[in-house]
Amino acid sequence: DGGITQSPKYLFRKEGQNVTLxxxxxxxHDAMYWYRQDPGQGLRLIYYSQIVNDFQKGDIAEGYSVxxxxxxxxxxxxxSAQKNPTxxxxxxxxxxxxxxxxxxxxxxxxxx
Amino acid sequence: GExxxxxxxxxxxxxxxxxxxxxxxxxxxSNYFPWYKQELGKGPQLIIDIRSNVGEKKDQRIxxxxxxxxxxxxxxxxxxxxxxxxxxxxxxxxxxNQFYFGTGTSLTVIP
Numbered sequence: 001d002g003g004i005t006q007s008p009k010y011l012f013r014k015e016g017q018n019v020t021l022x023x024x025x026x027x028x029h030d031a032m033y034w035y036r037q038d039p040g041q042g043l044r045l046i047y048y049s050q051i052v053n054d055f056q057k058g059d060i061a062e063g064y065s066v067x068x069x070x071x072x073x074x075x076x077x078x079x080s081a082q083k084n085p086t087x088x089x090x091x092x093x094x095x096x097x098x099x100x101x102x103x104x105x106x107x108x109x110x111x112x
Numbered sequence: 113g114e115x116x117x118x119x120x121x122x123x124x125x126x127x128x129x130x131x132x133x134x135x136x137x138x139x140x141x142s143n144y145f146p147w148y149k150q151e152l153g154k155g156p157q158l159i160i161d162i163r164s165n166v167g168e169k170k171d172q173r174i175x176x177x178x179x180x181x182x183x184x185x186x187x188x189x190x191x192x193x194x195x196x197x198x199x200x201x202x203x204x205x206x207x208x209n210q211f212y213f214g215t216g217t218s219l220t221v222i223p
Binding site: 031035040041042043044045050056090092094096097100102104 | 148158203211212213
């Protein structure tokens with residue numbers, strides 16, 4: 001079945017460490033996105049990529065980095081520069097403009 | 113700045129009653145409005161959407177209405193069932209096929 005897979009589901013990180021969240025899709029979607037979800041807030045865009053080898057900063061890109069070396073994959077690295085990294089992270093993909101997203105099941109990151 | 117306001121933040125209804133969630137947007141260029149349902153611990157799932165050239169769209173028990181002049185759109189769920197309990201998000205398209213998202217409505221259907 002086609003879909004978008006995020007791993008791991010839960011992730012714990014010590015302060016000062018970088019951590020990478022995986023996102024893989026087999027929907028043949030060109031565009032992929034990373035959002036952060038915090039309680040009581042709407043989804044906030046971290047980074048997005050509309051095509052392989054190209055990506056742009058979203059609204060809250062500071063402290064995060066991404067790569068898009070393959071169409072299927074869009075990993076997100078949460079660096080030690082991110083001040084409040086504890087959150088639920090959602091990856092999404094879309095076929096083209098004016099279509100909704102397909103979301104992954106999310107990764108809950110906790111800084112300990 | 114541009115955003116989407118969503119109300120109410122929580123909503124409880126008796127099973128079989130209707131539920132209505134309202135969103136207001138500010139970006140006059142928005143022309144596509146999806147609604148997502150998010151169950152606990154899962155990612156949001158697209159349940160219905162509407163484009164700016166129509167005023168209403170219905171899919172079984174779910175309907176969405178759009179008032180472009182007033183810049184608001186609403187989700188209507190009729191004959192609610194316990195499995196409708198979830199968090200619902202509205203969204204309005206912005207440039208680059210990105211979206212402004214509402215802050216979510218936690219719907220509880222009481223059996």
